Amino acid sequence: MAEQQPNLDQRIQRSVKKLLIAATLMFGFGFAMVPLYNVICDVTGLNGKTSSTAADASTQVDETRTVEVQFVTQTDAAMPWEFRPETRSVKVHPGEIKLVNFYAKNDAADTVVGQAVPSVSPGLAAGYLKKTQCFCFDQQTLAGGKAVDMPVIFYLDPALPKNITQITLSYTLYNVTERAEKSKDLAATGGNKF
């Protein structure tokens, strides 16, 4: 005997179920675009994003060419710090390890927590700029009126495309005091909000 045909109500219910599942999955897909976007940016170096973790030290130095690395800093509107590189630009051979200091001073009376977000231009060079140490890897806390020198140790991957002779590394400093307090509160209560 042939299988019994489902009646109209059952067919309608099945269609509705499938469509509701599709809609729910697409809602999830919206959120999945967040990690997807970050992964794509990390892999391809799009958007001038540099890696947020320390790189291993380089081994080879390519002394046949020199690349100029420029430094740009800016502070977000809500950030009461002075923030500038101690040198505006350095000339490096790909593979050569360089240390550059950034000066920061908290002009406010209270302690402020800052987070620097790097960006590299041209974007395609971002993947070749390797940082073994950077103040941008962590949040920086400065008491009111205090100043500090923050180091970045980096080198350029010798595989850097030959047509790139100038790279700009930009840091934007954000005030994350509130955020930092929130996460501290969370940590104090064992991460449990309730």
Added chain:
Amino acid sequence: MTATTAEHHDHHDDHHHAPHGLKRWLFSTNHKDIGTLYLWFSFAMFLIGGLLALVIRAELMYPGMQVVDPEFFNQMTTVHGLVMVFGAIMPAFVGLANWMIPLMIGAPDMALPRMNNWSFWILPFAFTILISSVLMSAFGEGNPSAPNFGWTFYAPLSTTYGPASTDLFILSVHMMGISSIMGAINVVVTVFNLRAPGMTMMKMPLFVWTWLITAFLLVAVMPVLAGAVTMMLTDRHFGTSFFSAAGGGDPVLFQHIFWFFGHPEVYIMILPSFGVVSSIIPVFARKQLFGYASMVYATASIALLSFVVWAHHMFTVGMPLAGTLFFMYMTMLISVPTGVKVFNWMATMWRGSMTFELPMKWAIAFVILFTCGGLSGLMLAITPVDFQYHDTYFVVAHFHYVLVSGAVFSIMAAAYYWLPKWSGVMPNKILGELHFWSSLLSVNLLFFPMHFVGLAGMPRRYADYALQFADYNFWISIGAFWFGVSQLIFLVVAILCAMKKGEKAPANPWDAPEEDLEWTVPSPAPFHTFDTPPVIK
């Protein structure tokens, strides 16, 4: 046993008796009543959205600041866009779908009538919430302010810098989204399960096909929009940083998510138009639609391509060359299936015994003016050129040509075409002609000069402009007020029809071929139709 039968009989009778008064509309599960509600609602939103646009045009009529302050101007551009997209065009198409899809496929009603009721009645609340923020701002002291970040609500304008009313906006977008998704599910389920015996997929009228594909687009992208506004909400209040660079997020990500929704959304607003026009042109050309199957495939290709072109809205944001080229070529590719459609409409009219009744006039105007909008879209697709055109009035001209003289004109065509079926009387011819010619002339006066000021560099979304744009902007504003007043003529036409004033309409006033099932039922369409499925030849 007898008692049960009698009771059952009573109940049965009840169902065939149309309910009256407020309850008829509040609790309606009838696809025709809900369709009517959707259509009136969208027309009301069209007038409100138009009023907001006129505030914009009043301010831009002369250079310098005259009517409103820039902060309020920004709220006008934002809420005008939101009301027109989500309140006027989309619900109008859902209204047409509700009315016509069951009639066209020989179904007694939509498959999910109660959900249908709910998906409509969410909308008035959603828009009351959204528009209330404008009223608060208009009568307040400048603050609280309505959403002022443009209908695209880019982060961080809508997150870090969003006014408090952004939360009202988020809630109302969620509600509109739920309404649209439910409406879309209803259409898909109806088309898949309630077709009359013999109504195969490839026999369905194109309006049903285009709506089916639109419904799939809605199910696919409205949840992504819901995701985007949810992320905004948590960014604003719950300490996440999806779009905030300070916490490791990225504002550019917002644009990707938004346009992943936004580009398919653009086609959600135009595919049903293609269906309307494909239904009307063959009737008045007295020929079969040229290339039916190619129309179906073209619609499906446009829908698929709409998922891989979103970043053409973001060329100036910064993208590697490969990405730019990909999105540029994909965007240009869309003009192939769209061209197939336009040429099919032309071939349908070619050597037909054409007559130019009101629906046909609107349909032909649609074909010509939509093609104008399509051509400027093709120009915008060229990346290097887009760098010049981006965020200028050229873009405003482009999308108003496809949405006003495109989508809105097709909705008007649909209204004049089906009003006899909905109301039982013919729409007033003299007022109809006046409405058509007045709209046709004013819409071009309104939007065509925007191409010129855009190419000359006038940026969009500003309350003021450089002096050399003054003459064009004056005439653009004249066109805007003229177009706005013209739409009031349609209000009169619609009210006359609703009051049954006018020439009585026969069942098939346009001599449509008998395959078009909606014309086989009497005019006005009775409360219940196709309780027994029609015979499809």
